Amino acid sequence: MNLVLLEDEDFIDDDHVRLGGRRFDHITTWLGKDSGDSLRVGRINGRLGRGVISAITCDSLTVEVHLEEDPPLPLPVTLLLALPRPKMLRRLLRGISSMGVKSLYLINSYRVDKNYWRSPLLHPEKIREQLCLGLEQGRDTVLPQVVLCPRFRPFVEDDLPAISAVTTNLVAHPGDGCIFPHQPQLPACLAVGPEGGFIPYEIDKLREANFIAAHLGKRILTVETAVPALLSRFIN
């Protein structure tokens, strides 16, 4: 936790928050903070700054906050990600959020196990929880928007044209196409398939939607390794 993320309902008045639960435990036990100590804080979808602990009880603490810094600029990449298996999704949501992606579409693909769409992890509150952990890691406050698209073809034909109209559009496709550009023009839209990759029909549909297939060399990476590796190419 490189930043204590503040929810609107934590605010007692404009300059004070009361924190309990996970954040209380983390701040007092893990960080070993006490009354008078200072913390890095940020308000969800708002500004960042410092907080000073003004009071501690057995299960909550009051922090006086001064929020004077803007959050870091978003990574201007819209990510289309074939829904990964739940355990991996949890880590991916945190990683993607920590890297500054603000727009994520979880899409279907032939090789996505249908059961993944029934995972309790896809509940908006569960997704938000992982995204917040990513923001705390990356010292950011702006929550990414996540859209679930459980049907591939309607998504690509009906929704994608508007999403990708003015972006550099790339689809990660091991073993085919060109090498993934080192510094693609921004903003961009990046599609990443499931383990095993998109099937040829899906790649064709993405090509029709003006996506260029590109790879990161001969090796086949897990989605978990590929996503940070691909997003890194967009960081300037």
Added chain:
Amino acid sequence: MNLVLLEDEDFIDDDHVRLGGRRFDHITTWLGKDSGDSLRVGRINGRLGRGVISAITCDSLTVEVHLEEDPPLPLPVTLLLALPRPKMLRRLLRGISSMGVKSLYLINSYRVDKNYWRSPLLHPEKIREQLCLGLEQGRDTVLPQVVLCPRFRPFVEDDLPAISAVTTNLVAHPGDGCIFPHQPQLPACLAVGPEGGFIPYEIDKLREANFIAAHLGKRILTVETAVPALLSRFIN
């Protein structure tokens, strides 16, 4: 498993291997292969090719192999990685191996928990197991070399000069230095600190050893996200 990795002791003669255990289970149950089916195979530290299943018993299978392809070129990056916590080390070893790194130094740092050095995961056999899983993922056969360096200063002063004499030397250092280059000159040597980063003394020692501090933007990434993101910059 995008490749079935063959050990020297699997070979019955020059063209045949017998496989049991994890690989037998994976091939028969997970991949659903049967007699006559073909597999992608590779011999550890050797060549890659196709195998055809010539016989199956209840707990082993015999495969006729034709190894005619060279393994992919190594990623010419020597990685110095502050020893991460064991659970993360396991995933990192797989990821690093799948990305083609062939030389990994696990080094000490002030913020590395001393207990990590006593983890059973550091046993050579356990390390090899994770590296092999990474090779199977990345379709490679060449095992990375891993060196344990439990003392920071002797490593940097005595060993590092020879390791980094002719390489582009970069140390990942969030919030300081320049932006991490998009296409650094190769071969390279990359140092990555622990969660919380290298301490200033360690950064100074690395700078004395001709390392340039560079970051991937304002955000602070976990080591697990940072390593693939950084290595990606070297893939051409």
